[in-house]
Amino acid sequence: MIHLVGMADLKIATEENELRTFGLGSCVGLALYDERAHIAGLAHIMLPTSPSAAPPHVAKYVNTAVPRLASLLIEQGATKRRLCAKLAGGAQMFAMASGIDLIRVGPRNVEAAQEALRSLGIPLVAADVGGRYGRTVTLECLTGKLWIRSVQCGERCI
Amino acid sequence: MTQRLHMEERIADALRELGNIGAGHAAAAFSEFVGEPVTMRVPLVELVSFDAVTEALGGPEAPVAAAYVRVSGDMTGHLFVIQPLSAARRLLSSLAPAAGDELPLDAVAESVLEELGNIMAAHFLSSLTDFTQLALRPSVPSVAVDMAQAILTMGMLEENPLGDFALVIHTAINVPEEQGRAHVFLFPSPGTERVLLRSLGVEGGL
Numbered sequence: 001m002i003h004l005v006g007m008a009d010l011k012i013a014t015e016e017n018e019l020r021t022f023g024l025g026s027c028v029g030l031a032l033y034d035e036r037a038h039i040a041g042l043a044h045i046m047l048p049t050s051p052s053a054a055p056p057h058v059a060k061y062v063n064t065a066v067p068r069l070a071s072l073l074i075e076q077g078a079t080k081r082r083l084c085a086k087l088a089g090g091a092q093m094f095a096m097a098s099g100i101d102l103i104r105v106g107p108r109n110v111e112a113a114q115e116a117l118r119s120l121g122i123p124l125v126a127a128d129v130g131g132r133y134g135r136t137v138t139l140e141c142l143t144g145k146l147w148i149r150s151v152q153c154g155e156r157c158i
Numbered sequence: 159m160t161q162r163l164h165m166e167e168r169i170a171d172a173l174r175e176l177g178n179i180g181a182g183h184a185a186a187a188f189s190e191f192v193g194e195p196v197t198m199r200v201p202l203v204e205l206v207s208f209d210a211v212t213e214a215l216g217g218p219e220a221p222v223a224a225a226y227v228r229v230s231g232d233m234t235g236h237l238f239v240i241q242p243l244s245a246a247r248r249l250l251s252s253l254a255p256a257a258g259d260e261l262p263l264d265a266v267a268e269s270v271l272e273e274l275g276n277i278m279a280a281h282f283l284s285s286l287t288d289f290t291q292l293a294l295r296p297s298v299p300s301v302a303v304d305m306a307q308a309i310l311t312m313g314m315l316e317e318n319p320l321g322d323f324a325l326v327i328h329t330a331i332n333v334p335e336e337q338g339r340a341h342v343f344l345f346p347s348p349g350t351e352r353v354l355l356r357s358l359g360v361e362g363g364l
Binding site for chain 2: 006007008009022023024025026027046047051056057060091093094095102105132133134135136150151152
């Protein structure tokens with residue numbers, strides 16, 4: 001069964017289930033999985049840093065979504081030292097010359113995700129980030145495979 | 159899950175009037191650009207969940223051609239002129255037969271879409287300025303062809319007390335003869351809808 005993860009949302013699932021999120025532009029899709037326990041989680045994250053320590057929308061920000069996703073997985077049977085991460089998205093959809101901070105949200109999301117994973121000690125084993133195009137991602141909870149499709153570049157798996 | 163939040167009717171009415179003026183002028187500019195008569199729907203003014211913003215375009219993965227314009231001045235926000243990719247291709251083949259229609263679009267095709275976005279955004283904003291006396295400046299447009307949600311996300315990134323809902327003023331414009339279609343989306347920056355409302359003598363915000 002495929003479970004949909006919305007914008008500023010995160011979900012976990014197990015075994016034969018899949019988690020999918022649509023149309024990542026500057027947003028990042030962060031996948032965490034424990035390959036032995038067959039449990040995985042996916043977050044669709046919009047911004048690098050939350051304005052407060054406990055924002056109402058935890059999944060909207062990298063610095064709050066990543067720890068939450070990891071702790072949910074551990075509560076549901078994953079083992080922390082077996083958790084691996086994959087990352088997709090973080091594109092810059094519009095190439096504007098002016099230095100508008102919103103334009104660089106994609107790369108900043110990627111940097112923040114790498115940093116959050118480092119501080120949790122979770123290895124980032126694969127990533128498909130940056131560029132100027134949107135991505136829909138599907139995570140196989142059984143295997144940790146992350147399928148990525150785009151309008152311009154077709155489908156690939158990391 | 160709820161997709162839309164309730165909005166006070168007097169506030170929705172006032173913003174709809176602005177949307178109508180702006181989109182009316184943008185539609186006239188579109189008509190002139192394509193050389194065909196167009197029809198326009200009544201603008202929708204809604205507080206929509208992020209996930210539902212792309213419904214009008216056929217869903218989050220619908221391929222679209224978009225011009226994005228940042229609005230600055232007395233009110234700030236994000237304005238998009240969006241066509242379904244199929245409609246954009248028809249438009250390009252009639253207006254710029256030399257342009258290729260493979261993705262990514264070539265420079266000729268991009269410049270046509272940029273020009274269209276530029277003209278429509280300028281008409282939209284200048285008609286609002288005429289009506290409200292607010293200073294509203296469009297940035298240079300930036301073009302992208304991609305999934306609808308990946309593009310419209312740009313309008314939803316500002317910090318927002320509504321969390322994962324956005325105020326959207328959306329108008330659909332049709333070219334009946336050519337199966338053409340364009341959408342104008344305006345996302346006022348959170349809080350700046352108050353400036354628009356005050357210019358109409360309506361106090362309050364969302």
